[in-house]
Amino acid sequence: MKKEKATIHDIARKLNITASTVSRALKDHPRISAETKKAVQKAAVKLNYQPNNIAAALRNGKSNIIGIIVPTADRTFFSSVVRGIEEIANTAKYNVMICQTYDNFDKEVSTVEALLNARVDGIIVSHGKETQNFEHFLKVKERGIPIILFDRSNDELEVSNVVIDDFLGAYKATEHLVQQGCKRIAHFTNARKISIFKERLRGYREALLDNGLKFDESLVVDSNLQLEDGRSSMEQLLKRKDIPDGVFSSSAYGILGAMQVLKEKGFKVPEDVALVGFSNEPFTSFTEPPLSTVDQHPMRMGNAAAEIFLEEMAAKDKKFIPQKIVLKPELIIRQSSLRKKPN
Amino acid sequence: MKKEKATIHDIARKLNITASTVSRALKDHPRISAETKKAVQKAAVKLNYQPNNIAAALRNGKSNIIGIIVPTADRTFFSSVVRGIEEIANTAKYNVMICQTYDNFDKEVSTVEALLNARVDGIIVSHGKETQNFEHFLKVKERGIPIILFDRSNDELEVSNVVIDDFLGAYKATEHLVQQGCKRIAHFTNARKISIFKERLRGYREALLDNGLKFDESLVVDSNLQLEDGRSSMEQLLKRKDIPDGVFSSSAYGILGAMQVLKEKGFKVPEDVALVGFSNEPFTSFTEPPLSTVDQHPMRMGNAAAEIFLEEMAAKDKKFIPQKIVLKPELIIRQSSLRKKPN
DNA sequence: CTCCAATGCGCAATCGATTGCATTTTAGGA
DNA sequence: TCCTAAAATGCAATCGATTGCGCATTGGAG
Structure with missing residues (x-):
């Protein structure tokens, strides 16, 4: 259990100079001679000197x-x-x-x-x-x-x-669903006080309106957006008589849950219901079918x-x-x- | 840009005592009176004192x-x-x-x-x-x-x-495949110098031998075990005339790649080829079919x-x-x- | 009324690196 | 050879918290 704790003082002692000089030499200070610097470097290696960042941090x-x-x-x-x-x-x-x-x-x-x-x-x-x-x-x-x-x-x-730009991401995603022929697009969101979810909701809404669809509050499902939440949100939507033909989720796990439920109930993705999520998590690329998503760079x-x-x-x-x-x-x-x- | 950096000295000054006493009071030292301790606490809060861990760390x-x-x-x-x-x-x-x-x-x-x-x-x-x-x-x-x-x-x-116990994990996984009727079980491994992979390989081998199957070096594929590696390893195995009917992979991504390839080529999992991976990553539970795996706690x-x-x-x-x-x-x-x- | 022992606090050094200023050394010019 | 500016190093304080030791109270026992 050798505790070699070489400090600049040890180096200084060995070279018969002071700690100040050692400190400066190690930091390549212009006022220190090249000769001294070399000597210090060598001694530092020899003594296995490791700077103590804590001391430096304090100072x-x-x-x-x-x-x-x-x-x-x-x-x-x-x-x-x-x-x-x-x-x-x-x-x-x-x-x-x-x-x-x-x-x-x-x-x-x-x-x-x-x-x-x-x-x-x-x-x-x-x-x-x-x-x-x-x-x-x-x-x-x-x-x-x-x-x-x-x-x-x-x-x-x-x-x-x-x-x-969460608004833009959501807007693009929603508009894409519209372009794919979706008429009733649902949205999974979370705690609307959080700015990112508010913005995504806004983007979803604007995209609908700009594309001649109406915004239907009842198609917006609020949850914690985890896998289980996505499942139950989807289940909830499937109980309606007018089930959605597209879902845009503010999370990756949420949309995965939705897809699981859809497939279990015999719906086809994307033919019956088209899906787009948020966050390009790796797993979204190897689900079946692979999930469309908004990449956040x-x-x-x-x-x-x-x-x-x-x-x-x-x-x-x-x-x-x-x-x-x-x-x-x-x-x-x-x-x-x-x-x-x-x- | 106010930089209130209250130290124990500031507290000491305010109370007309020394820093030593403040330090001890804050650490509930027995030799400090309850009265002083309370006063120090109060002053600390008032001055918005935050201990400087760096100074303490140095000391x-x-x-x-x-x-x-x-x-x-x-x-x-x-x-x-x-x-x-x-x-x-x-x-x-x-x-x-x-x-x-x-x-x-x-x-x-x-x-x-x-x-x-x-x-x-x-x-x-x-x-x-x-x-x-x-x-x-x-x-x-x-x-x-x-x-x-x-x-x-x-x-x-x-x-x-x-x-x-990597050996045990691999042993259990392999034995399980045998019990499911697999006769030709392949194994995906990585850099055999790393102990965990060596052990898993050993567990795979022992399980085969203990269960009356022979160990076939040509069924062991060495790669980096990422998704792409799993894919190419599987593709390689499918070129053989005697393709395997089971695969045990030392990683989660490796087995996923294998499954992708199998499904693309029209093989059924687990009927044609049964799969078991390693590491209970969340995604393994929501692939189709869900992947068997070894949990490492x-x-x-x-x-x-x-x-x-x-x-x-x-x-x-x-x-x-x-x-x-x-x-x-x-x-x-x-x-x-x-x-x-x-x- | 003394004396001792708790009890409560202060002194000062320490941790290791940094740096403004002072001091010494060196080199070069006169 | 002497002097001075430049070059190279040393001195000592500092960052903030900690702690062994010592000094001064205070209370109670004898």
Whole structure:
């Protein structure tokens, strides 16, 4: 159990110089001679020196760590965003610390607290479904540390955020269903207080109206959008006398549940009911038939969030004007909604 | 941009006491009067005091952070393990820092380095597929900080690890196929140097021999086990004149690829070819037919890893004998392998 | 009324790296 | 050879929390 904890002082002692010089030499300070630098490098390797980031963090007031908070990391959407953040962050010498809230509000609050205490230099977060109160995020901002929201956001909050144009995504998806001949299109949504779902609902509605169909509130089903919810929502719709001939779901699992129920009951997809979901999770491409979906470009979203963070860090002190980046979603058309052969 | 950075000194000044007393009061030290403690608490709240964990970490030599390294967080298996770790770690006041290597060896090495510099108190890791050299892990151990491997491990390495009995899982899966009447069972494996795949191959082989079938090397296909690999492996097998009537894959995506190809070519699952995979990823339950698979109990695996970490921390200084925990896997039988109705 | 032992707090050093300013060394010009 | 500016390094304080040791109260026993 050897605990070799070589510090710059050990290097200094070995070379008969001071820690200051060692510190400067290691950072390639111009006022240190090339000779000394080489000697220090060599000694550092020899003593197996590892910088103590904690000490540096204490002194500098920055830890070079970005905290990332997501509801869960096991959705490809979120893990891809994380990857996008890392791409940018790593090149700027930042490390990331990923925390999961499991959509639990209390856990979200305590996580923010923990990251703050860990003195992260910034926080990038997609908040949980339960989150109505945003004080914990404001607190971060007031502490002067950058906070950037992605995907799930809140316009009233004066912080930077990166989102996709949910309205447009939903609009495209719905319009596509109309073009495929659907006349009665249902919509699965969730907690309408959350901006992304509100926007998607709005896009769905506008697309209907713009295409000469009417918006029927009774075709909008509110649920938690998980697999089981999608199933029960579909079952509920199938009890009607005028069952829908198309469904646009605000989630990937929701539409999967719908498809399962439809097939179990003998309906054909897309002939009887055409389906389009949201979030291009991998599994949507290997269901039968493969599911059409709205791709959110998660990697780009992560890149953008990290870039905003870096800009905010650079602009430190000057007051930074929160910026909003809106990415364009892409409709990916697969078998589940394709009735007509493209000419 | 107000930067209220209240420290224990600010509290001390306000109450006309010293920082030592404040520090002790906040930690409920017995030698501090109840009165003082209350006053400190109140002042702390009033000044919006947030402890600086970095300062404490520097002084104590511990950060209360556990580093977790996984190839990728977007596989349910890994994210569940993380969740299992968090469950235990959080109750012991530890936070986790999740890092992804994307199965890239260099990234794995640099991640270990980064965690070491961040002065994490321990590292829990499942190494990448490329990893043949384990020096970076040994370095961690030599530094006196606990390192625990999970799932993918290496017996020659003298460090604690938590794995499932891969041999048993494969044995059960293969035996099940035999019981369903399969006579020519193929196996998808990966880089046989990795212990988990070697063990599964061994389990497959033993089960065949124990059940009166012979082991045919030509039915073992080596690939990277992703979706595309599963497809091409299956295509390769279908070119034979004596095509297999069962496939056991060491991964979930591999077996999915196989099923896709089989269905495209008009084979029936499980009647013509029965399939069993590994890793109970959610999607395996909603393919058609649903895929049989070996569940690895990822949450328990995470729990166990975290518990070992805590034990090692407690045993600090005394030399800790690396321990190995082997969990029993569970075979989950679904339609893809079920030919006979259970009586 | 003394004296001792709890009880409550303060002092000062420590963790390791960083950095403004001071000091020493070196090189080159006069 | 002397002097000075430039080059190279050293000094010491700092970041904030922690903690062993020591000092000063206070209460109660004898």
